[in-house]
Amino acid sequence: MSNEGTIVAISTAHGNAAVGIIRISGTNVKKIMSDYSWQLSPRLVKYVKLKNEKGDTFDDALLIFFEAPSSYTGEDMLEIQMHGNSHILEYFQKELCKKYTRLANPGEFTERAFLNNKIDLVQAEAVMDLINSNNSNSAVAAQRSLQGAFSDKISMLKKDLLEIRMKIEATINFPEDETSNSEPNDLSVVLQRLSERFSDIILQSESGIKLNNNLVVTILGRPNAGKSSLSNTLLGENCSIVSSEAGTTRDILRNNLMLGSNVVTLLDTAGLRDGKSEVEDLGIELSFEASSKSDLVLYVIDVTEGITTDDNKYIEKLPANCWIIYNKIDLTKESSKKEVMNNRNIFYVSALDGQGMDLIRDEISSLKSIDISDGLTTARQRHVDSLSEALKHLYNSIQYNDNQQLDIVAEELRLAHVCLETILGGDVSEELLDAIFSEFCIGK
Ligand SMILES: Nc1nc2c(ncn2[C@@H]2O[C@H](COP(=O)(O)OP(=O)(O)OP(=O)(O)O)[C@@H](O)[C@H]2O)c(=O)[nH]1
Ligand SMILES: [Mg+2]
Numbered sequence: 001m002s003n004e005g006t007i008v009a010i011s012t013a014h015g016n017a018a019v020g021i022i023r024i025s026g027t028n029v030k031k032i033m034s035d036y037s038w039q040l041s042p043r044l045v046k047y048v049k050l051k052n053e054k055g056d057t058f059d060d061a062l063l064i065f066f067e068a069p070s071s072y073t074g075e076d077m078l079e080i081q082m083h084g085n086s087h088i089l090e091y092f093q094k095e096l097c098k099k100y101t102r103l104a105n106p107g108e109f110t111e112r113a114f115l116n117n118k119i120d121l122v123q124a125e126a127v128m129d130l131i132n133s134n135n136s137n138s139a140v141a142a143q144r145s146l147q148g149a150f151s152d153k154i155s156m157l158k159k160d161l162l163e164i165r166m167k168i169e170a171t172i173n174f175p176e177d178e179t180s181n182s183e184p185n186d187l188s189v190v191l192q193r194l195s196e197r198f199s200d201i202i203l204q205s206e207s208g209i210k211l212n213n214n215l216v217v218t219i220l221g222r223p224n225a226g227k228s229s230l231s232n233t234l235l236g237e238n239c240s241i242v243s244s245e246a247g248t249t250r251d252i253l254r255n256n257l258m259l260g261s262n263v264v265t266l267l268d269t270a271g272l273r274d275g276k277s278e279v280e281d282l283g284i285e286l287s288f289e290a291s292s293k294s295d296l297v298l299y300v301i302d303v304t305e306g307i308t309t310d311d312n313k314y315i316e317k318l319p320a321n322c323w324i325i326y327n328k329i330d331l332t333k334e335s336s337k338k339e340v341m342n343n344r345n346i347f348y349v350s351a352l353d354g355q356g357m358d359l360i361r362d363e364i365s366s367l368k369s370i371d372i373s374d375g376l377t378t379a380r381q382r383h384v385d386s387l388s389e390a391l392k393h394l395y396n397s398i399q400y401n402d403n404q405q406l407d408i409v410a411e412e413l414r415l416a417h418v419c420l421e422t423i424l425g426g427d428v429s430e431e432l433l434d435a436i437f438s439e440f441c442i443g444k
Contacts (some may be wrong), residue, residue, distance in 0.1 A: 004144070007104035007112075008096050012444030023443060024092055025109055029076035033065065035099075040065035040078075044200035044285060048331030050082070050092060059088050073109050074116030086297050096135045105267050107440025111433065114425060117343050121425025121436070122151045122383070128440055129212055129378040134263040134357070137370065138211040150208070151424060153201055158388075158420045161360035164190060168410045182371045187401050187409075195394040202387045207273040207370050208379030214256065214265040215367065218291045218320070221300035222270030222310065226327040229351035230300055231255070234361070240268045247271055250283040252290055260365025267294070288317070297322040298360070303348065325360065327351050338363065383423050383434075392420035 006026025024032065032042055040046050042065055049057045062081040071077040082089060105111075107128075114124045126145030133139040144150070168187070221226045228249055231313065240253050249395035254267040267290050271284030291297050297318050301307055304324040315322060323345040329336060336356025339346045345363060349356030354411065370376065396410035422428055 005106055006101045007270060008101035009104040009109070009443035010086075010093055011147050012084060012089075012296060016085050016086070020082050020084035020086070020089045021443075022080040022082065022089060022096075023104075024096065024101055024111065025075045025104075025112060026082070026101070027070070027075045027076065029065070029078045030056040032078065032096065032100050038063055039064075042067040044068070056093065056378040059083055059233075060141065069116070069118075072118070073112040074118045075112060105437070107437035110444055111437045114433075118146075119146075120151050121428065121433075122147060122423060123152070124189055125380055125436060126150070126378055127444065129442070130442065132212070133378075135261050137261070138378065139373050141208060141211050141372050141376050144375065145208075145377040146378070149260045149375060150205075150379060150383075153377075154420055154423050157197065158417065158424075159203070160194060160197075161417050161420065162192070165410060165413045165417065168413065172406055172410060181388060185290055191398045195391060197400070198387060198391040198394060201372060202384055202391065204376060205379035205384045205387060206385045208377050209372065209384065211370055211376070211378050212374070212380075215320070215364070216265045216267065216294040217296045217298060218287070218292055218294040219298045219300060219363065220269055220272060220318075221316070221325075222302075223273055224229060225271065225300040225302045226301045226351045227271065228253075228268050230298065230325065230327060230349075231266055233354060233357055234266060245277060245424055247273075247280050247306075250279055252283075252286050259361055262365060262367060264364060268279075272310070279383060291321050294320045296320060296364070298325050299329050300322065300325045303328050303334060323347065323360075323363075325349060329355060376391060386419045386423045390416040393419070 002054065006024060006028035008022060008024045011021045014252070032038075036046060036048075037222070040063055042348045044064075046063045048061055048063055050059045050061055052058050056128050059082045064079045064081075066077040066079070080092070082092065093103075094190065105123075110119075110127050112126050113119050113122060119127075122233040126142050128144035130139060130146055133142050133263060155345045164187075167434060195356045204284060204394045219231055221227050223246035224244065232238050232242065233242050235255050235257050239255050241248055247270070249268055249270050251270075255266050255268075257264050257266060269287035270280060272284055272287060273280075289381055297309070297320050299309055299315055299318075299322050299354045307324075315324075324347070326346070326348045327336070330350040330352060330353050334348050336350070336359060337348050338356075339348075346364075347356060347360055349360065351357070393416035397409045399408075400412060418427070
């Protein structure tokens with residue numbers, strides 16, 4: 001964790017583009033402006049020519065100066081918009097590093113914003129959620145977190161918890177004071193209500209975590225059922241090897257595709273059968289492991305062979321939502337269709353000629369995306385863990401209150417409070433901050 005030195009980074013993606021942006025933050029910004037004779041008014045764009053040591057212009061640029069504390073990091077900042085050529089950008093970045101700056105670490109601009117109290121830790125995490133969001137719903141939810149909606153919910157819990165703590169402390173310290181005395185029963189009801197609010201926010205946060213994740217769909221089935229063919233047809237390219245040899249796929253092949261507004265991570269897996277070889281067994285183990293972490297399993301069956309007892313045995317083992325795909329209908333008189341039996345979707349398709357594949361695509365596309373209409377915000381597992389820990393302390397406090405051990409109630413509520421503080425970034429360890437910001441890209 002460092003707030004020292006003036007940092008520089010190329011904030012735009014590597015490669016050729018219309019525009020490339022260099023960002024600088026720290027105390028040397030004004031010195032750079034004065035040495036380069038850039039007279040800049042805060043937040044007003046200025047056009048300049050950038051010259052090398054020989055006085056040749058190597059690029060022209062637009063400059064924007066943000067004066068501390070009214071900047072992203074809270075420090076003096078300079079944004080240099082140049083042409084999007086990595087060589088030119090790196091050349092100028094190197095020039096700046098000779099005298100004025102050092103290269104920024106991943107996420108260091110956002111880390112400084114956090115250290116300078118421009119944003120809390122939840123908002124810092126939301127910056128990354130926004131950058132990584134893969135559809136408009138997750139972008140809206142991340143933007144809400146960035147604007148502080150999730151932090152506000154946590155702050156409200158903190159405030160209400162603090163009020164209860166103050167009342168209890170008063171009762172402990174001034175037991176003779178009538179006004180500070182509350183009945184154990186009253187307190188129990190208040191704590192119960194508060195714990196229900198915690199539970200609600202944990203549920204919302206769990207949905208918020210899912211928003212950051214792709215829909216994971218695993219293709220399972222016996223060897224040669226046509227799993228890899230199905231995967232290739234869905235992806236629109238031959239990512240997996242297809243062969244009439246049973247046991248072709250051994251490793252898990254993972255690819256992303258867009259279906260409707262869902263980004264889907266599609267996993268092609270090793271065919272399920274018992275004890276052919278050690279390597280195949282390992283592959284099969286991976287297949288099951290992958291399916292247990294999936295949102296949906298497409299269980300493929302060769303329609304000319306039909307469903308077997310082995311298939312039923314495998315399907316029963318699956319924890320995830322599972323659809324049955326009867327493949328190779330081109331070899332039969334079956335026509336493509338979708339049926340629902342015992343609440344399970346069943347499709348008849350041909351991965352080879354594409355018949356019925358749209359039925360699968362449409363069904364995955366329409367899988368209910370997470371409802372964000374009631375103000376859902378993005379969240380992290382870290383938040384759920386801390387909220388759950390806080391809730392545990394609340395439940396403890398209810399028990400101790402029933403036993404009229406008020407001093408322990410107070411202690412449990414203090415511990416719950418600390419958990420909420422951690423979410424927002426108060427009193428967090430350097431390791432946690434490093435872990436959070438190291439996931440960021442350079443320049444953010
Ligand atoms: N006629 C027909 N053949 C198909 C169809 N889908 C796959 N096949 C053939 O079935 C054989 C096996 O296909 P794969 O896609 O490799 O099957 P798999 O389930 O991935 O097999 P493993 O990786 O060995 O578990 C190949 O010869 C494919 O051409 C289909 O819809 N119709
Ligand atoms: Mg295969």
